[in-house]
Amino acid sequence: MDAKNWKLITNPLNSENPITVQVLGICSALAVTVQVKPALIMALSVTVVTGFSNLIIAFIRNTIPPRIRIIIQLVVIAALVIIVDQLLKAYVYDVSKKLSVFVGLIITNCIIMGRLEAFAMSHKPLESLLDGIGNGFGYGLILIIVSVFRELFGSGSILGYQIIPEVLYQAGYKDNGMMILPPMALITLGIIIWIQRSKNRKLIEK
């Protein structure tokens, strides 16, 4: 793969991250990060939907009348999300229950609409597919970082496996119940943005 296409995948991981830089798709990023497993499934679902919706829209981009493009985009996205939702219900029912409405909310996840508008409407199918996958990964990366912190400190495990040794608990260590509650997702993400921007000073807002 040449350097230009490679950039489409790697840029959204850091300097063009959909969550921390483009401020897109935050709603679901926060709600599903109590544990790593739902976060992983969510990241995968969003990557599939961004990738394929970018691909489909890029194929038909020249035939879409500009006035009704939003509705066409929504229909494509909704159809893909229905497929993902039915697959999750069929194969990982417990996780799909945990994600509850947030699978449906992938439809209004602004990453997808944002990338369709900003990229797929004006680029070739292959590039659009890579851009979609890259942005899905960038979104997933943040989801996984946040959920690792929250599950590790909130319940002492990662992916359900105990990480913090029993000895520590006997010595008086306690899980931080605060980390499981919704507000800590916001604060963790705030701190991630802080760290990223102090490393990459170009991103600092005036």
Added chain:
Amino acid sequence: MEQYFNLFIRNVFIDNMVFAYFLGMCSYLAVSKTLKTSVGLGIAVIFVITVTIPVNWLLENYLLKQGALKWISPDFAKYDLSFLSFLLFIAVIAAIVQLIEMVVEKFSPALYNALGIFLPLIAVNCAILGASLFMQEREYANIAEATVYALGAGVGWALAIIVLAAIREKIKYSNIPAPLRGLGVSFILTGLLAIAFMGFMGIKL
């Protein structure tokens, strides 16, 4: 009457759209820079959510749910169309936003100018679709309950964005570490606000 009042209070303070479920965060963070625009967007969201949720409730109960088609003929009772709900809900929301925009433009140009660009933006605000999906999940018994729920959810969202905008206006001249400015500090502020709102959690209604 009392039960509706409880439902309303519950959805404004305890099950707040932003602080408990993180819905509508994108516009919540992007538009909360000044108080005036946040008030505009807040009112627009209350308006759209209170109109769309009852319509989606009707669709859910007379078209989509398992057994919902009974009113046509008993033979149809076995169909379950709920897999179509995402598509129908989003279509209803987009259509109603468009409709409201046209009606408001025609009958109240002053309100139309006040809401400005916010009306079309609301179609992709996940608070609206989120509220529809919660309505489906919680199975409200009748249309009055669904309407009160929608009003509560909308007011709660508006309250959240107005509070954040007021705080952001105040801290504009504070000495915040440069990398934290803007987005970072807004997240932490929202987190602290959410902790404050958790104080309502113990209330039994």
